[in-house]
Amino acid sequence: MGKQKHRRLLTSRDIWGWLFMLPFVLSLFVFGILPMIVSVGLSLFSYDLYQTPVFVGLGNFRSLLLEDAEFTLALKNTLVYAFTVTPITFFLNFFLAWTLNSLRPGLRNVMVMLFYIPQMSAGGALTIVWMYLFSGDRYGLINHFLTTMGWITQPIQWLTDTDILFYVVMFIGVMMGSGMTFLTFVSGFQALPADVYEAGRIDGVRGRFRELIYLTAPQMKPQMLYGAGTASVGAFAVADIPAAVAGFPSPGYAAHTIALHMRDYGFIRFEVGYASAISVVLFLLTFGTGWLLRKVLATHDG
Numbered sequence: 214m215g216k217q218k219h220r221r222l223l224t225s226r227d228i229w230g231w232l233f234m235l236p237f238v239l240s241l242f243v244f245g246i247l248p249m250i251v252s253v254g255l256s257l258f259s260y261d262l263y264q265t266p267v268f269v270g271l272g273n274f275r276s277l278l279l280e281d282a283e284f285t286l287a288l289k290n291t292l293v294y295a296f297t298v299t300p301i302t303f304f305l306n307f308f309l310a311w312t313l314n315s316l317r318p319g320l321r322n323v324m325v326m327l328f329y330i331p332q333m334s335a336g337g338a339l340t341i342v343w344m345y346l347f348s349g350d351r352y353g354l355i356n357h358f359l360t361t362m363g364w365i366t367q368p369i370q371w372l373t374d375t376d377i378l379f380y381v382v383m384f385i386g387v388m389m390g391s392g393m394t395f396l397t398f399v400s401g402f403q404a405l406p407a408d409v410y411e412a413g414r415i416d417g418v419r420g421r422f423r424e425l426i427y428l429t430a431p432q433m434k435p436q437m438l439y440g441a442g443t444a445s446v447g448a449f450a451v452a453d454i455p456a457a458v459a460g461f462p463s464p465g466y467a468a469h470t471i472a473l474h475m476r477d478y479g480f481i482r483f484e485v486g487y488a489s490a491i492s493v494v495l496f497l498l499t500f501g502t503g504w505l506l507r508k509v510l511a512t513h514d515g
Contacts, residue, residue, distance in 0.1 A: 259486050294386065305390070438506060442507075449502065
């Protein structure tokens, strides 16, 4: 009798647990898994929202990879952006959080808040700030400083010169790359057990950098994996920064990315089948990078 009551209690808990999870599971399926399945299906069709879909098999992928020069440029820009901005923002956030962790709790909380506040600002407001800094006339803050110091005689066209535009976009991406990755590292440092460092000192591990390499980094692997994963996903899907700063399309497609290419075909040309093929390629790139990061940063017991 007691076992039956215990089983009924477990069943009731399971039901309540699933009920609490149901909103998240439904939203994940409707807005995450289902669109992915539909995108994979649509990528095999020629479909523009106005005519009946025509099955083309891998034709969209063939055109995308072999005939679309704009996609080739977008692919190159996206890979350069992802494999440049991601490691820079990762290590900057890691060392910044590590440095702030050594401060007194009150001062540390204030500094963390000051570093994170810009991420809470609206993207449009931040765009205005960056466009003012990199304005191509003499009133742009950077041009004004360089002209005043006598280092240049003519203002640099930061946002229209195709030779330097993409570097400006990457710089802005690095400066705006602190967010959840930074907070994850901060919380991870604060959760590290003190007895590990005491044992390390007994074993001869002394100095902050030796502690960082031999004690801190191994314990921070879960947070490092999450931070690197979220940073890489954001880098591969970058679209708002180049579109806001350089325009859409950017001059000479200098700041064109895969996400912008997908936006072009999906929301401007309404070639949904072709845009779905672009999204599948983007997903495979992101998934492959995430798999590689997991191989490098995953713990042995995970």
